[in-house]
Amino acid sequence: MKSQESGSVSAAAAIIPVGEHIDRLTPLFAEHYRRVLMSAYRIAGNMADAEDVAQGVFLRLGSSEAAAMVNAGSYLYRAAINGALDLLRRRKAAATEPLEFAAAVASTDPGASPETTISSRELRQHLRQAISELAPRAAEMFALRYLEELENREIAKLMGTSSAVVAVTLHQARSKLKKRLTELQRGTR
Amino acid sequence: MRQEEKSILDRATHALQADVPDSEAITASAAKAAQRLGIQINHEVFSGTIRNCDDVRQLMDAYRAGTLPEARALLVQAHLGECGLCLRYFREGGVKTAVDWARPRVGARKPVASASQRHPQAWGWALALSCTLIATATFVYKAYWQVPPGVRAEVQSIDGSAYLISGPGNTRLAPGAKLVEGDRMRTSGDSHAVLRLSDGSIVEVNQRSTLDVSARGRNTTVVLDEGALIVTAAHRTSGHLYVRTPDCRVAVTGTLFSINSGIKGSRVAVLQGSVDVAHAGIHALLHPGQQMATSDNLAPEPLDQEFAWSADREKYIGLLAQLANVEHLIAQIPFPQSRYSSDLLPRMPNNTLLYISIPNLGDYLSQANAIFQDQLSQSPELQQWWARGQKSNSQDLNSLVEKIHDVSQYLGDEVVIVGTGQGSQPGIAVLAQVQRSGLDDELRQQFSTATGGLVVLDQTSLAGASTTSAVHGGYALVREHEIVFSNNISTLK
Numbered sequence: 001m002k003s004q005e006s007g008s009v010s011a012a013a014a015i016i017p018v019g020e021h022i023d024r025l026t027p028l029f030a031e032h033y034r035r036v037l038m039s040a041y042r043i044a045g046n047m048a049d050a051e052d053v054a055q056g057v058f059l060r061l062g063s064s065e066a067a068a069m070v071n072a073g074s075y076l077y078r079a080a081i082n083g084a085l086d087l088l089r090r091r092k093a094a095a096t097e098p099l100e101f102a103a104a105v106a107s108t109d110p111g112a113s114p115e116t117t118i119s120s121r122e123l124r125q126h127l128r129q130a131i132s133e134l135a136p137r138a139a140e141m142f143a144l145r146y147l148e149e150l151e152n153r154e155i156a157k158l159m160g161t162s163s164a165v166v167a168v169t170l171h172q173a174r175s176k177l178k179k180r181l182t183e184l185q186r187g188t189r
Numbered sequence: 190m191r192q193e194e195k196s197i198l199d200r201a202t203h204a205l206q207a208d209v210p211d212s213e214a215i216t217a218s219a220a221k222a223a224q225r226l227g228i229q230i231n232h233e234v235f236s237g238t239i240r241n242c243d244d245v246r247q248l249m250d251a252y253r254a255g256t257l258p259e260a261r262a263l264l265v266q267a268h269l270g271e272c273g274l275c276l277r278y279f280r281e282g283g284v285k286t287a288v289d290w291a292r293p294r295v296g297a298r299k300p301v302a303s304a305s306q307r308h309p310q311a312w313g314w315a316l317a318l319s320c321t322l323i324a325t326a327t328f329v330y331k332a333y334w335q336v337p338p339g340v341r342a343e344v345q346s347i348d349g350s351a352y353l354i355s356g357p358g359n360t361r362l363a364p365g366a367k368l369v370e371g372d373r374m375r376t377s378g379d380s381h382a383v384l385r386l387s388d389g390s391i392v393e394v395n396q397r398s399t400l401d402v403s404a405r406g407r408n409t410t411v412v413l414d415e416g417a418l419i420v421t422a423a424h425r426t427s428g429h430l431y432v433r434t435p436d437c438r439v440a441v442t443g444t445l446f447s448i449n450s451g452i453k454g455s456r457v458a459v460l461q462g463s464v465d466v467a468h469a470g471i472h473a474l475l476h477p478g479q480q481m482a483t484s485d486n487l488a489p490e491p492l493d494q495e496f497a498w499s500a501d502r503e504k505y506i507g508l509l510a511q512l513a514n515v516e517h518l519i520a521q522i523p524f525p526q527s528r529y530s531s532d533l534l535p536r537m538p539n540n541t542l543l544y545i546s547i548p549n550l551g552d553y554l555s556q557a558n559a560i561f562q563d564q565l566s567q568s569p570e571l572q573q574w575w576a577r578g579q580k581s582n583s584q585d586l587n588s589l590v591e592k593i594h595d596v597s598q599y600l601g602d603e604v605v606i607v608g609t610g611q612g613s614q615p616g617i618a619v620l621a622q623v624q625r626s627g628l629d630d631e632l633r634q635q636f637s638t639a640t641g642g643l644v645v646l647d648q649t650s651l652a653g654a655s656t657t658s659a660v661h662g663g664y665a666l667v668r669e670h671e672i673v674f675s676n677n678i679s680t681l682k
Contacts, residue, residue: 026228031251033219038209047210047218055222062226120204127201146202146470178198185197 025062028072033058035073036080042147043084045128053083074158081143088132123181130180138173145170199471206469207485239264242275249279266452270397270415273375277354280373334405341402341409342368342384342392348500349380351394355401373401376416381500386411389423390430395449395498417449419499422462436483437468446475447495454484458495460505461574478512508570515571518560522553525602533605533620536671542615543608549621550604551597558590592635599628600672609680616680620673629667646681654678 036057041050057079061072131139137159144150144158145166152166159166210218223229239245239261245268251257252265269276344351344366353360355373362374368384376382376398384392386402388409394400398416402409407428411418414435422430422441432439434450437457444462448455457466458480466473468483475481480492496505525548537544565571601622609616629645636643644664646654651666655678666673666681675681 022228025226029219029223029226029228033222034215034257037215037218041210042205042208045208047214050210051218051222054218055225058222058226123197123201123204124208127198127205147206149206149469174198181197181201 022062025058028061028076029058032073032076036076039077039080039143039148040084043081043128043131043143044087045124049087050084053080053087057083077148078140078144078158081140081148082136085132085136085139085143088128091132122185126181126184127177129184130177133180134173134176138169138176141166141169142173142177202471203469239268242268242272245269245272245275246278253279263452266415270452273352273354273359276375276399277359280354336370337404337406340367340369340387341372341404342386344368345383345385345391347376347380347382349377349396351376351380351382354399368402370403371401373399375399381498383500386423386430388425388430391421391423393419393421393499393501395419413448413450415450417447417495417498419445419447419496419501419505421445434483437466440465440467449495453486454482456480456482456487456490456495458490458492460492460496460508504570508574511564511568511571512574515561515564518564519557522556522560524553525549528602531603531605532601532622533603533671536620537605537607538609540610541607542610543606543617545606547604547606549597549600549602551594551600554590555594555597558587562587595635596628596631599623599625599631616675616677618673618675618680620671623667623670623672628672629665632665632667651678651681 033054037050037054040053040057041047044050044053057076060079061076131142134142141155141159144155145152150158152163152170155166156163239248245265248257248261248265252262257265269279344362344364346364347362351362352375353362353366353368353372354375355371362382368374374382374394376394376396378396380396382394384394384402386392386409387404390409392411395417398418399414400416400418401412403412404410408431409428410431410433411420412433418432420430420432420441422444429440432441432448434448434455436450437455439446439448439457441462441464444459444464446457446459446462446464448457455468457464457475459475459477461477463474463476466475466481468481473481478492480489480495482489493506493509496502496509499505528546528548531546533546534544565575601624603622605620607618607620609618629647632643632645637645646664646666648666648668654664663674663676664678664681666675673681
C-alpha cells in the first residue's frame with residue numbers, strides 16, 4: 001500500500017535527488033528521522049506506510065527552501081502527523097486492511113497474553129479509525145496533544161490559534177472519540 | 190457508563206502511545222530512507238559505541254530533540270546523571286524544550302509595511318487598543334503570573350555536599366544558603382539535603398538529585414530533573430505546591446509523599462493525604478499507601494523502600510509498619526457471612542429504581558474502631574499522623590461509631606438502600622428489619638437534639654406530617670418490624 005506520497009516517492013530503492021539542499025537536509029535527517037517515523041507510525045499503524053510518509057516529508061523539505069527553516073522539527077513532525085492522518089482517511093475510504101496488521105498478531109510481546117494483545121491491538125485499531133473520522137484540525141490537535149504529548153499552549157502556537165480554542169476542540173474531540181470507541185467496542189463483542 | 194467510556198479512551202490512547210517500532214526496524218528504515226534520498230547519515234546517531242564524554246556530546250542535539258533511539262537516549266541520560274561537566278554542557282545548550290514548536294519560519298523576516306504606514310488614520314485606533322491591551326495584560330500578569338520577589342527555599346541541612354550549578358561555576362552550598370528564582374541545585378553521591386520552602390513545606394533531597402524551585406503568582410513549583418525527594422507539604426490557604434519531573438506533575442496540599450525520577454520514568458508514593466498526578470494528559474488521584482509509576486518498565490516497590498533513604502526513615506517506616514499492623518488486625522475481624530436471600534426485597538414499592546443490599550456492619554465497624562483506637566493510644570507515630578492529617582479528633586470518630594453500633598444492635602442482618610421514582614422528585618431511603626423493641630427511644634437519645642437532628646416518626650405521626658417540610662437531620666419511620674430512614678416525608682409515605 002502506498003501513501004499520498006506515491007506520486008513523488010518511488011517504491012524502488014533508487015536514489016531520489018533532493019537538489020542543492022542536501023547539505024542542510026543531512027543533519028536534519030540524523031536529528032529528526034526517528035521521531036518523524038514514530039509519529040507517522042503511531043497514526044498509520046504499520047511500518048511501510050510510516051516509511052512512505054517520513055520519506056515524503058524529508059523529500060519535500062529537501063526540494064525547497066524549507067530546509068533552511070530555523071525550526072524544521074516543528075514542520076517535520078506536523079507534516080508527518082498530517083501525512084499519516086491523510087493516509088488513515090484514505091484507508092477508511094478504501095476499506096482495506098494491510099496484511100501487516102495480521103502479522104502483528106503473531107509478532108507480539110512474549111510477556112503478554114493473547115487476549116491482552118488482541119484487545120490492545122483492537123483498541124489501537126478502533127482509536128485510529130475513530131481519529132480518522134474526526135475533522136482534520138481536531139484530529140491533528142488530538143495527535144499533537146495525546147500522542148506527541150504537547151501542551152495546549154504549544155499546540156496553539158503551532159497552529160496559530162489560542163489555548164482556549166485548543167482546549168475546547170480537544171474536549172469535543174475526546175467526547176466524540178469516547179462515543180465512537182464505545183460503539184466500535186460493542187460491535188466487536 | 191461515562192467512566193467506562195473514559196476508561197476505553199484512556200486505554201486506547203495508552204495503547205497507541207506505546208505502539209512504537211523496535212529500534213532495529215527504525216535503524217533499518219533510516220538506512221533505507223537515507224539511501225533513497227541520497228544522503229550520508231551519521232551512523233553514530235542510530236548505532237555505534239559511546240566511549241567517552243566527547244561521544245556523548247556529539248549526541249546532545251539529537252538527545253535534546255528527543256529523537257535518539259530509546260536505548261541510546263537512556264545511555265546519554267545515565268551519563269548526564271553521573272557527569273556534572275556534561276550536565277553543564279547540556280544545560281548550556283540553550284534549548285530548554287525538545288522541539289521549538291513555533292510555526293515553521295524560514296530565515297530572517299522581511300520588513301513588511303505596517304498597517305499604520307499604509308493607513309495613517311488607523312494609528313489612533315491601534316494606539317488606543319494597544320493601551321487597553323497593555324493595561325489588561327499588566328493586571329492579569331500581576332494577579333496570576335508575576336514572579337514574586339524573595340527567597341524560594343532555604344537549605345536547612347546538608348549531609349555530604351550539594352552545589353549550586355546554575356551560576357558560572359559550581360558553588361558549594363552550606364546550611365542556611367538561600368535559593369532564589371532560577372537557582373538550580375544538585376546533591377553529590379552519598380549526600381542528602383533538607384530544604385524549607387517559602388510556604389513552610391519541607392523537601393528532603395536524595396543523593397544525585399537536581400532540582401530548582403520557582404514561583405508564579407501564588408503557586409510554587411519544585412522542578413526535579415532527576416533523583417528523589419520526600420515532600421512534607423504545608424497546608425496552604427491559597428495556591429498549590431507542584432512537583433514536576435520530566436514526565437509528570439504532582440499537585441499537592443498538606444500531604445507527605447515521595448517522588449523518584451530516573452531514566453525509566455517517575456514513581457510517586459503517598460504516605461499521607463492525597464496528591465493529583467498528571468501524566469501524558471491524564472490525571473490520577475493517589476491516596477495514602479498508593480503509588481504510581483509513569484512507565485510500565487517501573488515495577489511496583491514496597492512503599493517503605495521509597496522512604497528508606499530518608500534520615501527520618503525510622504519515623505516513616507515506623508508509621509508504615511503501624512498502618513500495616515492496623516490493616517492486618519482489621520483484616521482478622523470476621524466479616525458478616527454471605528446471604529443468599531433477601532427478606533426486604535418483597536417489600537419494595539413498584540417504582541423502585543435502585544436497590545442495594547449490604548450487611549449490617551455495626552459490629553464490624555465497632556471492632557475495627559476499637560482496634561484503631563487501641564493502636565492509636567499506644568503509638569506516638571500514629572498519634573502524630575492522625576493529628577497532622579485529620580481535622581476531627583479521635584473521640585469524635587469514637588462517638589460516631591459507638592452510636593452506629595448501638596443502633597445496629599436493634600437491626601437485622603440486612604440493610605437496604607433504595608432509590609424510588611416520585612415524579613420529578615426521586616427519593617432515597619435506607620431500610621432495615623427491626624429485631625428488638627425500643628429502637629425509637631434509642632434513636633431519639635442518640636441522634637435527636639433540641640435544635641433539630643433526626644426526627645423519629647411512627648405510622649400515626651407520619652400520616653399527619655407535611656410533605657413540604659424538611660429538616661437537616663432527616664427522618665426515621667419506626668414500625669414494628671422495620672425502620673426506614675429518608676431525607677423527605679414524601680419518600681417515607
